[in-house]
Amino acid sequence: DAKTTQPPSMDCAEGRAANLPCNHSTISGNEYVYWYRQIHSQGPQYIIHGLKNNETNEMASLIITEDRKSSTLILPHATLRDTAVYYCIVLPRGAAGNKLTFGGGTRVLVKP
Amino acid sequence: EAQVTQNPRYLITVTGKKLTVTCSQNMNHEYMSWYRQDPGLGLRQIYYSMNVEVTDKGDVPEGYKVSRKEKRNFPLILESPSPNQTSLYFCASRADSTDTQYFGPGTRLTVL
DSSP, X not given: OOOOBOOSEEEEETTSOEEEEEEOTTOOTTEEEEEEEEOTTSOOEEEEEESSSOEEOSSOEEEEOTTSSEXXXXXXXXXXXXXXXXXXXXXXXXXXXXXXXXXXXXXXXXXX | OOOEEEEOSEEEEOTTOOXXXXXXXXXXXXXXXXXXXXXXXXXXXXXXXXXXXEEEEOSOOTTOEEOOSSSSBOOEEESSXXXXXXXXXXXXXXXXXXXXXXXXXXXXXXXX
Protein backbone atom coordinates (compact mmCIF):
# COMPACT_ATOMS: atom_id res chain seq x y z
CA ASP A 1 0.00 0.00 0.00
CA ALA A 2 1.19 3.54 -0.77
CA LYS A 3 2.53 5.53 2.15
CA THR A 4 1.23 8.97 2.99
CA THR A 5 2.85 12.05 4.46
CA GLN A 6 0.93 14.61 6.50
CA PRO A 7 2.01 17.59 8.58
CA PRO A 8 2.04 16.61 12.26
CA SER A 9 -0.16 19.45 13.43
CA MET A 10 -2.05 22.56 12.45
CA ASP A 11 -4.26 25.15 14.08
CA CYS A 12 -7.44 26.56 12.63
CA ALA A 13 -9.77 29.37 13.68
CA GLU A 14 -13.34 28.45 14.44
CA GLY A 15 -15.62 29.23 11.52
CA ARG A 16 -12.80 29.29 8.99
CA ALA A 17 -11.96 26.63 6.45
CA ALA A 18 -9.35 24.06 7.42
CA ASN A 19 -7.21 22.72 4.58
CA LEU A 20 -5.39 19.51 5.41
CA PRO A 21 -2.76 18.36 2.91
CA CYS A 22 -1.64 14.81 2.25
CA ASN A 23 1.16 13.59 0.03
CA HIS A 24 0.87 10.14 -1.54
CA SER A 25 3.38 10.29 -4.37
CA THR A 26 3.63 6.49 -4.74
CA ILE A 27 -0.09 5.91 -5.12
CA SER A 28 -0.99 3.36 -7.77
CA GLY A 29 -3.84 3.43 -10.24
CA ASN A 30 -6.26 1.25 -8.29
CA GLU A 31 -5.76 2.93 -4.93
CA TYR A 32 -8.30 5.24 -3.36
CA VAL A 33 -7.60 8.10 -0.97
CA TYR A 34 -9.50 7.80 2.32
CA TRP A 35 -9.75 10.24 5.17
CA TYR A 36 -10.66 9.31 8.73
CA ARG A 37 -10.46 11.28 11.92
CA GLN A 38 -10.17 10.34 15.56
CA ILE A 39 -11.40 12.58 18.32
CA HIS A 40 -9.42 11.92 21.47
CA SER A 41 -9.52 8.16 22.21
CA GLN A 42 -12.85 7.72 20.43
CA GLY A 43 -13.34 5.30 17.55
CA PRO A 44 -12.01 6.52 14.21
CA GLN A 45 -14.67 8.13 12.04
CA TYR A 46 -14.87 7.91 8.26
CA ILE A 47 -14.95 11.30 6.53
CA ILE A 48 -14.65 10.89 2.78
CA HIS A 49 -12.85 9.02 0.02
CA GLY A 50 -12.08 9.43 -3.67
CA LEU A 51 -10.20 8.00 -6.63
CA LYS A 52 -9.40 10.90 -8.92
CA ASN A 53 -12.37 13.24 -9.02
CA ASN A 54 -13.04 15.81 -6.34
CA GLU A 55 -15.63 14.67 -3.84
CA THR A 56 -17.91 16.47 -1.40
CA ASN A 57 -20.21 15.26 1.33
CA GLU A 58 -21.89 16.78 4.35
CA MET A 59 -18.67 16.69 6.36
CA ALA A 60 -15.95 17.77 3.97
CA SER A 61 -14.55 18.15 0.48
CA LEU A 62 -11.68 16.17 -1.00
CA ILE A 63 -9.52 17.69 -3.70
CA ILE A 64 -7.18 15.27 -5.50
CA THR A 65 -4.52 16.64 -7.82
CA GLU A 66 -4.58 15.60 -11.45
CA ASP A 67 -1.48 13.42 -11.04
CA ARG A 68 -3.05 11.93 -7.86
CA LYS A 69 0.18 12.38 -5.93
CA SER A 70 -1.42 14.62 -3.33
CA SER A 71 -4.78 15.61 -1.95
CA THR A 72 -6.37 18.15 0.36
CA LEU A 73 -9.18 17.62 2.81
CA ILE A 74 -11.25 20.74 3.32
CA LEU A 75 -13.43 21.29 6.36
CA PRO A 76 -15.42 24.28 5.13
CA HIS A 77 -16.41 25.84 8.46
CA ALA A 78 -14.37 24.34 11.27
CA THR A 79 -16.00 24.04 14.68
CA LEU A 80 -14.47 23.23 18.05
CA ARG A 81 -15.83 19.69 17.66
CA ASP A 82 -13.60 19.22 14.62
CA THR A 83 -10.54 19.16 16.89
CA ALA A 84 -9.12 15.71 16.20
CA VAL A 85 -6.32 13.75 14.55
CA TYR A 86 -6.97 13.42 10.81
CA TYR A 87 -5.60 10.45 8.91
CA CYS A 88 -5.04 10.17 5.18
CA ILE A 89 -4.83 6.58 3.92
CA VAL A 90 -4.52 5.03 0.49
CA LEU A 91 -5.97 1.60 -0.18
CA PRO A 92 -6.97 -0.46 -3.17
CA ARG A 93 -10.71 -0.92 -3.40
CA GLY A 94 -11.85 -4.15 -1.81
CA ALA A 95 -8.46 -5.02 -0.38
CA ALA A 96 -8.52 -8.35 1.34
CA GLY A 97 -9.04 -7.72 5.01
CA ASN A 98 -9.42 -4.03 4.22
CA LYS A 99 -6.95 -3.33 6.96
CA LEU A 100 -6.61 0.29 7.96
CA THR A 101 -3.10 1.35 8.88
CA PHE A 102 -3.01 4.83 10.31
CA GLY A 103 0.21 6.80 10.17
CA GLY A 104 0.90 9.77 12.37
CA GLY A 105 -1.90 11.90 10.96
CA THR A 106 -2.39 15.62 11.42
CA ARG A 107 -3.44 16.86 14.83
CA VAL A 108 -5.89 19.68 14.17
CA LEU A 109 -6.70 22.13 16.92
CA VAL A 110 -9.65 24.42 16.24
CA LYS A 111 -9.39 27.57 18.32
CA PRO A 112 -12.21 29.95 19.25
CA GLU B 1 -29.37 4.40 14.79
CA ALA B 2 -26.69 2.56 12.83
CA GLN B 3 -23.84 1.76 15.18
CA VAL B 4 -21.13 -0.55 16.41
CA THR B 5 -21.24 -1.21 20.14
CA GLN B 6 -18.55 -2.64 22.39
CA ASN B 7 -18.68 -3.87 25.95
CA PRO B 8 -17.22 -3.25 28.36
CA ARG B 9 -15.89 0.24 27.66
CA TYR B 10 -13.34 0.01 30.46
CA LEU B 11 -11.86 -3.08 32.08
CA ILE B 12 -9.11 -3.63 34.61
CA THR B 13 -8.14 -7.26 35.13
CA VAL B 14 -5.26 -9.41 36.28
CA THR B 15 -2.84 -11.59 34.37
CA GLY B 16 -4.29 -14.93 33.32
CA LYS B 17 -7.96 -14.22 33.96
CA LYS B 18 -9.90 -15.01 30.80
CA LEU B 19 -12.00 -12.19 29.40
CA THR B 20 -14.23 -11.44 26.44
CA VAL B 21 -14.87 -8.10 24.83
CA THR B 22 -18.11 -8.10 22.89
CA CYS B 23 -18.76 -6.28 19.63
CA SER B 24 -22.11 -5.95 17.91
CA GLN B 25 -23.25 -4.08 14.81
CA ASN B 26 -26.81 -3.42 13.64
CA MET B 27 -26.04 -2.62 10.00
CA ASN B 28 -26.06 -6.18 8.65
CA HIS B 29 -22.42 -5.78 7.64
CA GLU B 30 -20.53 -8.80 6.36
CA TYR B 31 -17.09 -7.65 7.37
CA MET B 32 -15.92 -7.08 10.95
CA SER B 33 -12.50 -6.62 12.49
CA TRP B 34 -10.64 -5.91 15.70
CA TYR B 35 -7.84 -3.40 16.15
CA ARG B 36 -5.64 -2.35 19.01
CA GLN B 37 -4.19 1.11 19.34
CA ASP B 38 -1.05 1.86 21.30
CA PRO B 39 0.92 5.11 21.62
CA GLY B 40 3.58 5.35 18.96
CA LEU B 41 2.39 2.17 17.22
CA GLY B 42 -0.82 3.41 15.67
CA LEU B 43 -3.76 1.17 14.85
CA ARG B 44 -2.96 -2.51 14.31
CA GLN B 45 -5.37 -5.16 13.10
CA ILE B 46 -5.76 -8.22 15.33
CA TYR B 47 -8.32 -10.38 13.50
CA TYR B 48 -10.94 -9.90 10.85
CA SER B 49 -13.96 -11.76 9.56
CA MET B 50 -15.35 -11.61 6.04
CA ASN B 51 -18.62 -13.28 7.05
CA VAL B 52 -20.20 -15.79 9.45
CA GLU B 53 -17.78 -18.61 10.32
CA VAL B 54 -15.00 -16.99 8.27
CA THR B 55 -12.18 -15.42 10.28
CA ASP B 56 -8.53 -14.69 9.60
CA LYS B 57 -5.50 -13.29 11.36
CA GLY B 58 -4.48 -9.69 11.10
CA ASP B 59 -1.06 -8.32 11.96
CA VAL B 60 -1.00 -9.02 15.72
CA PRO B 61 -3.18 -12.09 16.46
CA GLU B 62 -1.01 -13.70 19.16
CA GLY B 63 -2.82 -14.05 22.46
CA TYR B 64 -6.28 -13.41 20.99
CA LYS B 65 -9.15 -15.51 19.69
CA VAL B 66 -12.32 -14.53 17.87
CA SER B 67 -15.49 -16.19 16.71
CA ARG B 68 -18.21 -15.24 14.24
CA LYS B 69 -21.24 -17.40 14.90
CA GLU B 70 -23.73 -14.68 14.02
CA LYS B 71 -23.44 -11.88 11.51
CA ARG B 72 -23.95 -9.10 14.04
CA ASN B 73 -21.50 -10.26 16.73
CA PHE B 74 -17.73 -10.60 16.73
CA PRO B 75 -16.35 -11.14 20.25
CA LEU B 76 -12.66 -10.83 21.08
CA ILE B 77 -11.40 -13.39 23.57
CA LEU B 78 -8.26 -13.16 25.65
CA GLU B 79 -7.76 -16.64 27.10
CA SER B 80 -4.86 -15.66 29.35
CA PRO B 81 -4.34 -11.91 29.31
CA SER B 82 -0.89 -10.48 29.90
CA PRO B 83 0.25 -6.92 30.70
CA ASN B 84 1.43 -6.39 27.11
CA GLN B 85 -2.21 -6.65 26.05
CA THR B 86 -3.00 -3.45 27.91
CA SER B 87 -4.33 -1.29 25.13
CA LEU B 88 -7.27 0.54 23.56
CA TYR B 89 -9.31 -1.86 21.44
CA PHE B 90 -11.64 -1.00 18.58
CA CYS B 91 -14.11 -3.12 16.71
CA ALA B 92 -15.08 -2.10 13.18
CA SER B 93 -17.51 -3.25 10.52
CA ARG B 94 -18.25 -2.52 6.90
CA ALA B 95 -20.62 -3.68 4.22
CA ASP B 96 -19.23 -5.98 1.56
CA SER B 97 -20.17 -3.46 -1.11
CA THR B 98 -18.21 -0.54 0.32
CA ASP B 99 -14.83 0.19 1.87
CA THR B 100 -16.09 2.55 4.57
CA GLN B 101 -15.42 1.16 8.02
CA TYR B 102 -17.52 2.04 11.04
CA PHE B 103 -15.81 1.87 14.39
CA GLY B 104 -17.08 1.18 17.86
CA PRO B 105 -16.38 3.54 20.76
CA GLY B 106 -13.42 1.55 22.04
CA THR B 107 -12.58 -0.62 25.05
CA ARG B 108 -9.75 0.45 27.29
CA LEU B 109 -8.21 -2.66 28.80
CA THR B 110 -5.64 -2.72 31.57
CA VAL B 111 -4.01 -6.02 32.54
CA LEU B 112 -2.14 -5.92 35.84
